Amino acid sequence: MQGSYYQRCRRPWTLPFLGEEPMPEYAQLKARLKGGLLTDEPLSRHTSFRIGGPADALVLAETLEDLKACLDFAQEQGLPLFILAAGTNLLVRDGGMRGLVLKLEGDFKSMAFDGRRVRCGAGANLALLSRRAGEASLSGLEFAIGIPGTLGGGLVMNAGAHGGELSRVVRRLGTLERGELRECPAEEAGFTYRGSRFKGGSGLILWADLELVPGDYETIQARMKEALDQRRGSQPLALPNAGCVFKNPPGASAGRLIEECGLKGLRRGGATVSTLHANFIVNEGGARASDVLGLMQVVRERVKKEKGVSLENEVLVVGMDE
Numbered sequence: 001m002q003g004s005y006y007q008r009c010r011r012p013w014t015l016p017f018l019g020e021e022p023m024p025e026y027a028q029l030k031a032r033l034k035g036g037l038l039t040d041e042p043l044s045r046h047t048s049f050r051i052g053g054p055a056d057a058l059v060l061a062e063t064l065e066d067l068k069a070c071l072d073f074a075q076e077q078g079l080p081l082f083i084l085a086a087g088t089n090l091l092v093r094d095g096g097m098r099g100l101v102l103k104l105e106g107d108f109k110s111m112a113f114d115g116r117r118v119r120c121g122a123g124a125n126l127a128l129l130s131r132r133a134g135e136a137s138l139s140g141l142e143f144a145i146g147i148p149g150t151l152g153g154g155l156v157m158n159a160g161a162h163g164g165e166l167s168r169v170v171r172r173l174g175t176l177e178r179g180e181l182r183e184c185p186a187e188e189a190g191f192t193y194r195g196s197r198f199k200g201g202s203g204l205i206l207w208a209d210l211e212l213v214p215g216d217y218e219t220i221q222a223r224m225k226e227a228l229d230q231r232r233g234s235q236p237l238a239l240p241n242a243g244c245v246f247k248n249p250p251g252a253s254a255g256r257l258i259e260e261c262g263l264k265g266l267r268r269g270g271a272t273v274s275t276l277h278a279n280f281i282v283n284e285g286g287a288r289a290s291d292v293l294g295l296m297q298v299v300r301e302r303v304k305k306e307k308g309v310s311l312e313n314e315v316l317v318v319g320m321d322e
Contacts, residue, residue: 032069035062047087050240053096062106088149095320118210122152139215140169142223146231167191177203236274239282246311255279
C-alpha cells in the first residue's frame, strides 16, 4: 500500500449536489490515459479489508505519462490525489475518498534482475518479487514472501517480518517530488520502524534498486517455506484484514498486550478482534470502517488503562466519514 503520498485540496471540496462547484470532467482525464478510469468506484473492491466507501475517480495508471497526467489534472482542478497501491495495511472510511485515487499498474510492475541487483517498479507485488529473487538464488527478501502489497507501499511503511525489513536491501530510489523526477540514495529515505519520510507525504516512490546476496537455492527456499508456514499458522489469513493494526511498542508485542487485556473475540458489527492473533481485526462479513475504528478505540483505551502503553496505528486510516 503506497498510501502516504497525498496532495491536499487548494480549495475546499464541494460535492455537486450542494450547487456551489461542479465535479471535474473526468472524461477529459480518461481520454489522456493509457490505463483506465472508474468513477464512483467502491474502494471495498480494492482493499484487503474489503471495506471502504467510493472514490470519486479510481485511475489505473500504467505509464509515467499516465501518472503525470493525473498529477497535472489534480493540480489544475485543485483535487486531492492518493496512491492506493495494493490496498493492504489500509482502512478507507465509509464516506470514501474525494478526488483521484491511483493504482500503479503496467510499467510500474516491472522487475529487472542484473546479477545481485534488482530494479523494480513501485507497483511490483512484494511476495512475487521475493519468489523471483529466491528462484534466482538471491537472499535478502525471504522475509517478504508472505507480505501482501506492493514494493512501493512496502517501502513507504518499511515493511518487515521475521527479523528482516526492506530498508536493509534498498540502495536507491526513483521518486517524484514537487513535480520533479529525482533519484536518491536509500539513506535519504528516512527509514524508521514501519515508516519512512514518504509516509509523511513528501513524495511518490516510482522504483527502487535493491541489492541482494547470492545464496544457496535450497536454503533460501527453506527459509521462505518457514516464513510462510509461520504466517499461515499465526495469522487469520482466511478472513479479510489489513495486517497488524498497531505497531509493536518498544520491547513489547502489541498482540500480546491486547490478548492479555482479554480482547480477543471482541466484536462490533461485522468486525472482530481475531481470536488467532490479537493484533489483527478481521472482517467477518459486512464490516464497516466505523466498526473497525470503534474496535481500535476500545483496544487503545483498554491497553492504556491496564498496561500503561499507548498503542500507535500501523494501519493507515484515510478517507471521510459517511
